[in-house]
Amino acid sequence: MPKELTVEEDKLRELNTEYLEKYGFHDPEDFYSIKSEKGLSEEVVRWISAIKEEPEWMTDIRVKAYHEFLKKPMPTWGADLSGIDFDQIRYFVRASEKQSTDWNDVPEDIKNTFDKLGIPEAERKFLSGVGAQYESEVVYHKIREDLEQKGVLFLDMDSGLREYPELVKEYFGTVIPYTDNKFAALNTAVWSGGSFIYVPPGVHIEMPLQAYFRINTENMGQFERTLIIVDEGAFVHYVEGCTAPVYSTASLHSAVVEIIVKEGGRGRYTTIQNWSNNIYNLVTKRAVAYKDATMEWVDANLGSKVTMKYPAVYLMEPGAHGEVLSIAFAGDGQHQDAGGKIVHVARDTTSKIVSKSISKGEGRASYRGLLKVYPEASGVRSNVVCDALLLDSASRSDTYPYIEIEEDDVTVGHEASVSKVGEEQLFYLMSRGLSESEANAMIVNGFIEPLAKELPIEFSVELRRLIEIQLEGSVG
Amino acid sequence: MGATLEIRNLHVSIDETPILRGVDLTINQGETHALMGPNGSGKSTLAYAMLGHPAYSVDEGEVLFDGVDVLELEPDERSRLGLFLAFQYPVSVPGVTVANFLRSAINSRRKQENAEDPGISIPEFRRLMKERMDFLDIDHSFAGRYLNAGFSGGEKKRNEILQLAVLQPRFAILDETDSGLDIDALRIVADGVNKLKGPELGVLVITHYKRMLDYLNPEYVHLMMDGRIVESGGAALAEEIEDYGYQPFFEKHGLEVTEE
Numbered sequence: 246m247p248k249e250l251t252v253e254e255d256k257l258r259e260l261n262t263e264y265l266e267k268y269g270f271h272d273p274e275d276f277y278s279i280k281s282e283k284g285l286s287e288e289v290v291r292w293i294s295a296i297k298e299e300p301e302w303m304t305d306i307r308v309k310a311y312h313e314f315l316k317k318p319m320p321t322w323g324a325d326l327s328g329i330d331f332d333q334i335r336y337f338v339r340a341s342e343k344q345s346t347d348w349n350d351v352p353e354d355i356k357n358t359f360d361k362l363g364i365p366e367a368e369r370k371f372l373s374g375v376g377a378q379y380e381s382e383v384v385y386h387k388i389r390e391d392l393e394q395k396g397v398l399f400l401d402m403d404s405g406l407r408e409y410p411e412l413v414k415e416y417f418g419t420v421i422p423y424t425d426n427k428f429a430a431l432n433t434a435v436w437s438g439g440s441f442i443y444v445p446p447g448v449h450i451e452m453p454l455q456a457y458f459r460i461n462t463e464n465m466g467q468f469e470r471t472l473i474i475v476d477e478g479a480f481v482h483y484v485e486g487c488t489a490p491v492y493s494t495a496s497l498h499s500a501v502v503e504i505i506v507k508e509g510g511r512g513r514y515t516t517i518q519n520w521s522n523n524i525y526n527l528v529t530k531r532a533v534a535y536k537d538a539t540m541e542w543v544d545a546n547l548g549s550k551v552t553m554k555y556p557a558v559y560l561m562e563p564g565a566h567g568e569v570l571s572i573a574f575a576g577d578g579q580h581q582d583a584g585g586k587i588v589h590v591a592r593d594t595t596s597k598i599v600s601k602s603i604s605k606g607e608g609r610a611s612y613r614g615l616l617k618v619y620p621e622a623s624g625v626r627s628n629v630v631c632d633a634l635l636l637d638s639a640s641r642s643d644t645y646p647y648i649e650i651e652e653d654d655v656t657v658g659h660e661a662s663v664s665k666v667g668e669e670q671l672f673y674l675m676s677r678g679l680s681e682s683e684a685n686a687m688i689v690n691g692f693i694e695p696l697a698k699e700l701p702i703e704f705s706v707e708l709r710r711l712i713e714i715q716l717e718g719s720v721g
Numbered sequence: 722m723g724a725t726l727e728i729r730n731l732h733v734s735i736d737e738t739p740i741l742r743g744v745d746l747t748i749n750q751g752e753t754h755a756l757m758g759p760n761g762s763g764k765s766t767l768a769y770a771m772l773g774h775p776a777y778s779v780d781e782g783e784v785l786f787d788g789v790d791v792l793e794l795e796p797d798e799r800s801r802l803g804l805f806l807a808f809q810y811p812v813s814v815p816g817v818t819v820a821n822f823l824r825s826a827i828n829s830r831r832k833q834e835n836a837e838d839p840g841i842s843i844p845e846f847r848r849l850m851k852e853r854m855d856f857l858d859i860d861h862s863f864a865g866r867y868l869n870a871g872f873s874g875g876e877k878k879r880n881e882i883l884q885l886a887v888l889q890p891r892f893a894i895l896d897e898t899d900s901g902l903d904i905d906a907l908r909i910v911a912d913g914v915n916k917l918k919g920p921e922l923g924v925l926v927i928t929h930y931k932r933m934l935d936y937l938n939p940e941y942v943h944l945m946m947d948g949r950i951v952e953s954g955g956a957a958l959a960e961e962i963e964d965y966g967y968q969p970f971f972e973k974h975g976l977e978v979t980e981e
Contacts, residue, residue, distance in 0.1 A: 674814065675796040676800055676805075677888065687814065691816025694816030
């Protein structure tokens with residue numbers, strides 16, 4: 246029996262119906278030529294590795310990670326994860342057997358989907374390359390010629406492993422080892438898809454590299470694995486965005502993203518996440534930045550049932566700079582447990598965490614952040630700002646700022662604020678003709694504006710639109 | 722025939738404390754009325770109650786806008802009907818530009834007329850803003866600033882007048898728009914209001930000081946005390962108040978001196 250839909254779910258369903266009509270999502274099930282049975286075992290892990298014809302060392306890592314996953318208890322310090330049933334998840338689904346490098350080779354119904362998503366046009370306009378993850382594996386991948394000429398590698402992770410096994414072996418799991426946490430272990434055991442990017446020394450990719458992700462099979466987990474290496478003095482901006490159709494039962498998205506930024510390099514990773522309201526979104530993202538390097542995470546979380554995500558930067562050598570800009574919107578029944586983590590390993594490193602969270606109805610947004618300064622990491626400067634906005638009296642916001650400083654010569658600022666959308670603000674805007682929900686949306690969009698303007702323009706517009714949809718007709 | 726705004730026997734309380742005790746006032750489109758009175762007499766309460774602030778509860782009476790009882794309407798509906806309040810203390814909304822705000826306000830009006838209205842186009846809106854800002858001698862950079870955030874007192878009041886100019890209501894209430902302004906800022910704001918006055922606009926100016934009225938030349942002056950309008954007249958009433966203060970009026974109407 247389908248449960249009663251909340252207003253938000255209705256909205257989301259409407260939105261998705263629109264997608265269904267416009268974009269023809271929901272392709273025939275039998276299209277997925279290979280998929281694993283539900284549930285996880287060492288056999289399933291080995292089978293996934295075998296199907297992909299992976300080198301032995303990868304199979305070994307997967308198996309070890311699987312046992313680590315079994316050993317590690319469920320984390321209980323954050324959001325409620327008791328709704329996850331690991332036996333009900335399908336750990337591998339392959340959308341198409343063959344990798345495509347040419348748009349013409351992409352299977353027709355997938356192509357229709359992406360055509361409607363505007364990928365080819367978008368590509369012409371501003372993308373340097375497209376990695377489109379359809380189900381568990383990337384089906385379409387194209388690197389623009391100028392990128393290829395510069396020696397940039399932009400592949401899906403499976404192809405990266407096949408074509409550049411030495412490079413992958415050198416870095417895979419070095420930033421986030423499978424022993425890091427239960428979900429990193431799970432991802433390492435069953436990963437599929439994700440992006441592999443290498444930017445050679447001194448190469449600046451001006452246009453953002455973009456990937457489109459979505460989940461399309463009920464009860465199917467997505468375990469993509471991304472590895473980005475920004476070599477000395479290089480620059481890359483990677484952008485991922487997610488839309489997902491509505492499902493009736495819970496699903497799990499558990500990705501791992503590892504980034505290495507070498508001396509003088511700069512990496513920026515932007516996410517806009519809008520999973521449907523039944524998905525557990527448990528993602529481990531971490532970067533290491535070396536001498537004079539900069540790493541920036543821009544992370545916007547709107548959807549999902551539960552999100553736990555704390556993008557991290559380890560500042561390994563002097564002059565390194567790390568930033569985490571996080572936006573979280575928790576609607577009814579949602580728990581966004583988001584934030585950031587900065588570890589100052591070396592002296593003279595700087596960092597900034599800015600978090601803006603919004604809770605609506607019975608939504609709950611938590612900021613969870615860690616700022617750590619190692620002993621003898623002198624001259625460190627860091628600033629943490631976390632602002633929360635509550636839309637209703639039932640809304641909830643929590644702040645868990647962990648600060649561990651083991652050095653005296655540091656400058657650390659920390660500001661936190663919680664505000665409620667005030668009666669006076671609403672009255673002022675309504676006295677000019679805006680409805681209550683329009684006024685609310687305007688206040689919320691103003692609240693996130695300092696971070697929203699860091700997003701690529703089309704993401705910024707999409708984010709505003711999503712927030713308006715979340716607030717339409719739901720107030721009062 | 723212009724529209725009429727008619728306040729009949731209006732009683733308003735805040736947290737069960739009665740503030741307005743039967744206000745009667747009629748304003749025709751094209752007229753300018755001044756409302757004077759000591760602190761705590763209920764002037765601002767009248768302004769907020771007219772726009773439907775949720776903290777003010779109407780216990781009795783009617784406010785008719787061309788025969789429509791606006792007390793039944795939400796604040797945004799009253800605004801779209803053509804009521805405007807220039808706030809004494811405009812609220813800041815960080816991250817929202819003046820232009821973005823006004824464009825949304827215009828579109829809410831257009832949608833009211835026609836649900837299918839796609840909204841004012843950006844070039845058309847730019848032209849309108851530019852024209853209105855030039856008309857009021859307001860620097861164009863105003864449009865891109867966050868609504869009242871970091872505005873000086875004078876800028877906030879000019880911003881209210883700009884909103885009045887862009888939204889073009891039929892009735893405007895100016896709630897102590899002169900308060901906190903130095904003489905130059907006052908003149909700029911008053912000039913703005915004068916430029917907007919005309920047969921299409923009815924104005925109710927709430928003020929403590931005759932200075933504002935010297936600029937605006939209202940046809941009618943009303944004195945509010947203890948939640949009622951106790952006297953109405955012309956410019957002479959404002960002069961009498963200026964010369965002698967409220968003291969004689971308290972005595973005349975048998976009221977206890979509240980303040981000043």
